[in-house]
Amino acid sequence: MSAMRGDQMEVEKLRAEVLELLCYIVTSARGLVDEPWRYGPFRLIETARRLIAIMQHAGLDDEFLRRVATKIDNHDVVTRNDGEGLIRFLDDLVFLLANELKEI
Amino acid sequence: MTILETIKYRRSVRKYTSGEVALEDIMLLLDAARWAPTGGDVQAWTFIVLREDANIRKLRAVSPGMLGEPTAAIVICTDMDRVLERGGRPPQQFLPRMDTAMAAQNIMLLAQELGLGSCPIGSFNREAVQVLLDLPPSVIPELVISLGYPAGETKAPARRAIEEIVHYERYEGRPDGS
Numbered sequence: 001m002s003a004m005r006g007d008q009m010e011v012e013k014l015r016a017e018v019l020e021l022l023c024y025i026v027t028s029a030r031g032l033v034d035e036p037w038r039y040g041p042f043r044l045i046e047t048a049r050r051l052i053a054i055m056q057h058a059g060l061d062d063e064f065l066r067r068v069a070t071k072i073d074n075h076d077v078v079t080r081n082d083g084e085g086l087i088r089f090l091d092d093l094v095f096l097l098a099n100e101l102k103e104i
Numbered sequence: 105m106t107i108l109e110t111i112k113y114r115r116s117v118r119k120y121t122s123g124e125v126a127l128e129d130i131m132l133l134l135d136a137a138r139w140a141p142t143g144g145d146v147q148a149w150t151f152i153v154l155r156e157d158a159n160i161r162k163l164r165a166v167s168p169g170m171l172g173e174p175t176a177a178i179v180i181c182t183d184m185d186r187v188l189e190r191g192g193r194p195p196q197q198f199l200p201r202m203d204t205a206m207a208a209q210n211i212m213l214l215a216q217e218l219g220l221g222s223c224p225i226g227s228f229n230r231e232a233v234q235v236l237l238d239l240p241p242s243v244i245p246e247l248v249i250s251l252g253y254p255a256g257e258t259k260a261p262a263r264r265a266i267e268e269i270v271h272y273e274r275y276e277g278r279p280d281g282s
Binding site for chain 1: 162168169
């Protein structure tokens with residue numbers, strides 16, 4: 001397989017993954033019009049998790065992304081019926097991300 | 105395992121391994137589904153089985169409630185043509201939708217017994233699923249069941265106490281008749 005063909009396949013794979021995420025975001029937006037308000041954070045966190053997976057598949061993986069992914073994976077936002085715990089989890093995540101953002 | 109244990113140990117699984125679900129197991133699940141109760145013997149359910157990764161990914165893309173990466177899925181639909189033909193007048197036409205829920209429970213309980221994880225998903229975009237699965241307009245997707253081998257344990261959520269949800273003989277009646 002030529003390098004160019006390989007690159008094109010990678011681009012097509014990336015496009016498919018981004019399109020899947022786009023569908024997820026838009027169908028979530030539509031669903032949230034009718035769904036309980038607390039589903040909003042769940043959908044956004046799931047969007048973040050899927051975005052990280054796309055970045056990792058696209059070769060943008062690093063220790064920071066892995067940390068964020070692990071943090072999300074270890075916190076079961078859906079089944080824990082714990083509003084305060086959810087707020088703490090999100091605050092921690094924001095703090096982590098803001099510190100990374102500051103460094104770029 | 106007793107039926108009660110299977111019921112109590114079943115969890116909505118949202119993290120799966122990459123292990124494929126055998127077609128033989130899917131067939132057992134579908135057999136269990138078709139033996140669910142069905143109002144007026146209408147049997148208006150229709151099941152779409154997804155096992156190909158590309159198709160599951162597309163379903164996952166339009167199903168906000170589908171978490172984790174299941175390796176199979178069953179979309180349970182109601183065939184409204186059959187409902188209109190056999191399901192009685194409009195007040196009775198909600199029964200076939202309840203039938204799909206009972207079929208779903210059969211699927212999930214047998215999945216538990218087979219060592220599979222499952223999750224019932226109501227948060228999916230019906231129009232998008234209709235397009236992706238080439239469903240005729242009369243076939244309405246009601247529920248998606250994701251399937252796969254669980255990655256780890258899922259904690260049991262709390263349940264409301266029996267005293268809180270059960271009444272005897274009349275609303276707020278107690279078992280001792282008071």
